[in-house]
Every structure is written in C-alpha cells, then in structure tokens.
Amino acid sequence: MINKNGAFASAGLSALLEKSSNAQNYFSDLPEYVQEMISQRGESIQSEDELYRYAENILQGDK
Numbered sequence: 062m063i064n065k066n067g068a069f070a071s072a073g074l075s076a077l078l079e080k081s082s083n084a085q086n087y088f089s090d091l092p093e094y095v096q097e098m099i100s101q102r103g104e105s106i107q108s109e110d111e112l113y114r115y116a117e118n119i120l121q122g123d124k
Contacts, residue, residue: 074103077112084109087116095119
C-alpha cells in the first residue's frame with residue numbers, strides 16, 4: 062500500500078487500510094507528518110483502535 066505521500070506503509074497498516082474504508086478515510090485525513098510517523102511503525106498497527114490511539118498520541122504531543 063502506498064500512502065498519499067508516496068511512501069510504502071508497513072504490512073499491518075497496509076492490510077488494515079485495504080480492508081477498512083473507515084481506517085483509510087481516517088488515515089488520509091491525518092496531517093502528513095502523522096501519516097509518516099504511523100507508516101514508520103505501521104507493522105505494529107493491527108486494528109482501527111490501534112490506529113486511532115497511535116494517531117491521537119502523536120496529535121496530543123502537538124498541544
């Protein structure tokens with residue numbers, strides 16, 4: 062799977078984005094830097110809940 066930035070997402074994240082349109086929409090709406098950080102550790106993301114939690118943790122660091 063290639064994210065909108067042209068980077069390859071890892072297997073776990075890639076599989077999740079392929080099977081879940083909700084996860085795909087959520088991921089594509091995230092800021093570019095968050096997508097990149099998630100993609101770097103994407104093999105550990107196996108569920109939508111993990112995706113949401115990981116993104117939220119990254120975004121919380123911005124506050």
